[in-house]
Amino acid sequence: MLTVGxxxxxxxxxxxxxxxxTAALDYEPRLPIDDDFVLLRPRGDTGxxxxxxxxPSERVLPPRIHLDLYADDQAAEVERLESLGAQLVHWPKRPPDADYLIMEDPxxxxxxxxDASPGEAA
Known part of the structure; x- marks a missing residue:
């Protein structure tokens, strides 16, 4: 059996x-932190x-892999993430009824x- 570690x-x-x-996900670093690597883990051991x-690596668009972060209050989370340094990304092919917003970290x-609010399909 495999699991995502x-x-x-x-x-x-x-x-x-x-x-x-750490602020975006409410994760904590495993100590000690190396000069070139850090493992962040969920505070409640879930996820x-x-x-x-x-x-450093070359940035490729569109990225081959990305995170989908589920939010009970999408608008509030987007605002919080922007306050931490994230930015919204405009993608002209995003369907008007899409339940997701694209962002990028600093x-x-x-x-x-x-949008994983109750009643939404996530």
Missing amino acids: SIVIRCSDLERQLLFW PNVSLDAM EGNRFCVV
Whole structure:
């Protein structure tokens, strides 16, 4: 049997990404933190780990893989994530009835915020 242990995000500025993703997901870093790698884990042990790897890499659009983050209050979460340094991404092919918004973290790694409010299909 396989399970997802960690999703790895490559980054240039490990400290900035650590601050963003711990606040965005309410995760905590496993100590000690290395100079070039940190594993973030959920505070309640629910969900996969997210690891940050200080290994600059070429940004490819559209990304081959991204995170879908489910939100009970999509508008509030988007506003909170923007206050942490994320930005909304305009995609002209996004359907008008889409339940997701595309965002990117401070280094341009894209993710979606999906409306998972009660009654929505997530």
